[in-house]
Amino acid sequence: MTTPAAPARPLTGLLRHLGGERRAIVATIVLVVVSQVCLGAISVLLAAAVGHAVVLRDAPPGWFWALLAGLVILRALLTWGEMDASHALAFRVLARLRMALFDRYAVALPTRRRENVGRAASTAMADTERLEFFYAHTVAQLVAAAVNALLGLGLLTVVQPTLALVTLTALALVLATVPLGRRRLETLGHEVVEATGALSDRVVDVLGGLREVLGYGIHEPVRRQIRETGAEAARAAGRLETTHRVLAGAREAAVALAGVGVLVSVVGRDVAAEHVAALVVLALATVAPMADAAATCARLPALRAAAARVGTELARPSVLTLDTPQAPLPEGPLxxxxxxxxxxxxxxxxxxxxxxxxxxxxxxxxxxxxxxxxxxxxxxxxxxxxxxxxxxxxxxxxxxxxxxxxxxxxxxxxxxxxxxxxxxxxxxxxxxxxxxxxxxxxxxxxxxxxxxxxxxxxxxxxxxxxxxxxxxxxxxxxxxxxxxxxxxxxxxxxxxxxxxxxxxxxxxxxxxxxxxxxxxxxxxxxxxxxxxxxxxxxxxxxxxxxxxxxxxxxxxxxxxxxxx
Known part of the structure; x- marks a missing residue:
């Protein structure tokens, strides 16, 4: 029996197993997008208020404060709703994936070949836990960053085209860090998932045969195997984290250059002094979420590896086939x-x-x-x-x-x-x-x-x-x-x-x-x-x-x- 192949696009391939949760994912995305836009608007309005007060030595009008207060209240409600919805969604996604695995194992196990059930257990437990955060939080974060960037660029294009061009360049610079080290991240992400999965496999096997381990006095070799497997998982995780830190440094440098470019493009231009702070904050509020999204993208290879493991398990061929059409069970003794x-x-x-x-x-x-x-x-x-x-x-x-x-x-x-x-x-x-x-x-x-x-x-x-x-x-x-x-x-x-x-x-x-x-x-x-x-x-x-x-x-x- 050959190992079933995982979907070519493992993360999107699992969506069909989430059933009705796809609507909840969309609703969570909408909440996060509106919340992110509100946060950007609050930041820009506060910067405008500071500029107005410092340059004109006058407080903004009452309607301004009412608008700002309304946005703050709305942001608080959206944050509460987002946290409540996303956490509930995460648990439902976890349950959906585990039930899909259980349903597949019900018809695909036991196979005719002796298999390590620890892999099935670690996939159902560890890999699905990695994925619940992706579908409940990460997708919404990525979409919100993209929508925020488009809105910010559109507003800057209307207000200050030159600054919009500089901001667009800054976004391109930040996004250019995404493909950096992609192949290494893919390799290391796969290694981490496989190494931690192997550790889970070993632990499940040992716990399942604990009586034999103690009865035959083989706990020392077992401990050594677990220690070696754990050390390999730790080394793989360390290599991956080091790569993430190097790439994080590149993103921070890109954001810093973007800030310098924004300041240079504003200073000396025909811009009212009281508006400078608001424009700078608007530009940075457009770039910053995309920098966070770029950092998130660097974490996707490990998630894809986990999704591939889940997809492989869900693609197991059934050991049983149900005839069509079905026949009723005969009455009486069988x-x-x-x-x-x-x-x-x-x-x-x-x-x-x-x-x-x-x-x-x-x-x-x-x-x-x-x-x-x-x-x-x-x-x-x-x-x-x-x-x-x-x-x-x-x-x-x-x-x-x-x-x-x-x-x-x-x-x-x-x-x-x-x-x-x-x-x-x-x-x-x-x-x-x-x-x-x-x-x-x-x-x-x-x-x-x-x-x-x-x-x-x-x-x-x-x-x-x-x-x-x-x-x-x-x-x-x-x-x-x-x-x-x-x-x-x-x-x-x-x-x-x-x-x-x-x-x-x-x-x-x-x-x-x-x-x-x-x-x-x-x-x-x-x-x-x-x-x-x-x-x-x-x-x-x-x-x-x-x-x-x-x-x-x-x-x-x-x-x-x-x-x-």
């Missing part, structure tokens, strides 16, 4: 049928022409040596993946069938539950970890008693992160309880008793025997499979290198003969 199924990981074939039929309400066991493909059958039956070839269908009591790929995923998940051997439990109480929308505490307590957990936990017991406070066997039984409480019509279990002692395993098998759901049970333990209707044996075989297997017909016969 069966499962896998016909002539092929499946492989990269160039390693695992299933080759595999057949399995489970009638509605039937309990079927599946066993075989490691590597035979039992867990792959579980994943295909649970529709975590689609087969490379062949069909996986749901059947009803009349023998009619519906492709599992044609059923809406929400409806499918309500009808089919899977219990994986290494499945996760989320932090919180037992109720929060296993209860369905309509589950009562009485149902929870009764099921805990049947599974031999009543003396260990209650519905209110906190299980810790990932069930850390529980034993392996207790976690396994809670995962089963979670599936049972969903009242599924099909239940797929992968080694449900592997972590249990004989007594606990017996409680689990006794419970499974009473469930009306159609059931596929993968297990090595004869005791677990003793209560099923029949057992299917899977034989191990060498994986092909992506070429047709000549033993396919024989495999078909083996599977059919071994069902009993």
């Amino acid at each position: 069966g499962l049928r896998m016909s002539d199924v092929d499946f492989g990981y990269d160039d390693r074939r695992v299933l080759d022409g595999f057949d399995l039929t489970i009638a509605p309400g039937e309990h079927v066991g599946l066993r075989g040596p490691s590597g035979a493909g039992k867990s792959t059958v579980v994943a295909l039956a649970s529709r975590l993946w689609d087969p490379d070839a062949g069909a996986v269908d749901l059947t009803d009591s009349a023998g009619d069938h519906v492709p599992i790929s044609a059923v809406d995923d929400t409806a499918l998940r309500a009808a089919l539950s899977t219990v994986e051997q290494d499945g996760a439990l989320f932090s919180g109480t037992v109720r929060e970890a296993i209860a369905g929308p309509s589950t009562t505490d009485a149902e929870i307590e009764a099921l805990l008693a049947r599974l031999g957990l009543a003396d260990a936990v209650t519905a209110e017991s906190h299980i810790g992160e990932g069930g850390l406070r529980l034993s392996g066997g207790q976690r396994a039984r809670l995962r089963l309880a979670r599936a049972v409480l969903q009242r599924p019509r099909i239940l797929v279990l992968d080694e449900p008793t592997a972590d249990l002692d004989e007594a606990s395993a017996r409680q689990v098998t006794d419970l499974l025997g009473t469930l009306p759901a159609t059931m596929l049970v993968v297990s090595h333990r004869p005791q677990t499979l003793a209560g099923v209707d029949r057992v299917v044996e899977m034989s191990s075989r060498e994986a092909s290198e992506g070429t047709p297997n000549p033993r396919r017909a024989r495999n078909h016969a083996e599977h059919a003969a071994r069902e009993r």
Whole structure:
């Protein structure tokens, strides 16, 4: 599987994932533009008042002060509104991007290739946080600076054309600093994002495997790796910051030259003395926001790199395809049928022409040596993946069938539950970890008693992160309880008793025997499979290198003969 490509323009490419927030972005831009214009007007009016008072030794008229007071009040209201709107927008943008990532991961993970989930976590957390400020604040700042510059140049052109030409030159000088070091900024911005992402990846991996780190005494090598990764991230950030400081010095020099040019163009010209201060401030108020915008542009490469990472994750190909048109889920008991199924990981074939039929309400066991493909059958039956070839269908009591790929995923998940051997439990109480929308505490307590957990936990017991406070066997039984409480019509279990002692395993098998759901049970333990209707044996075989297997017909016969 190749890595999906990010959009050519990553920052604008993400706008389609922001949905209705685009209107809020436009509204925030309008607020910031009007606020910036008000600030410029206040600065010019104050300079005019000072010039009037110093040169004419007279205070401006009352209407002038009323106008200035109105602008100050308006600026205060706009600033408050801008801060409120932009901060609210930032949180909504963050939520939109993270939900878009979650929705993509829901159909694109797990992939067939072993991946570092730390990258997905760091993209969803760190990279999206970088981008929320861009869409909520930076875009508005850039637009406001551009509008302010155009208005200032227009006003100067009417009042003092020579000064307008000098101001235009100053703006050009400031903007000329934007492409300076652009290639280096792009390179360093990418390095910083990748280095900090690698650090996040490493930390997520370590936290996820903290028990193993401590249990095997490998904390020193892990600390060294994190320290080295962090040092590389710090060096990359230092190089980027040094470049920003050099470019900031160039911008400050450009602004200083612009100020000198403005003063020179005003002094000695046919300009009333009381207007000099206002004109100088107007020119500088036109240039200064653009200098800030140029500084912001220097920060865009790192944001583009973060947006590219998010775009790459959002462009992940789906591991599942939904047939069109969709088919409704059959009523009543459901069966499962896998016909002539092929499946492989990269160039390693695992299933080759595999057949399995489970009638509605039937309990079927599946066993075989490691590597035979039992867990792959579980994943295909649970529709975590689609087969490379062949069909996986749901059947009803009349023998009619519906492709599992044609059923809406929400409806499918309500009808089919899977219990994986290494499945996760989320932090919180037992109720929060296993209860369905309509589950009562009485149902929870009764099921805990049947599974031999009543003396260990209650519905209110906190299980810790990932069930850390529980034993392996207790976690396994809670995962089963979670599936049972969903009242599924099909239940797929992968080694449900592997972590249990004989007594606990017996409680689990006794419970499974009473469930009306159609059931596929993968297990090595004869005791677990003793209560099923029949057992299917899977034989191990060498994986092909992506070429047709000549033993396919024989495999078909083996599977059919071994069902009993």
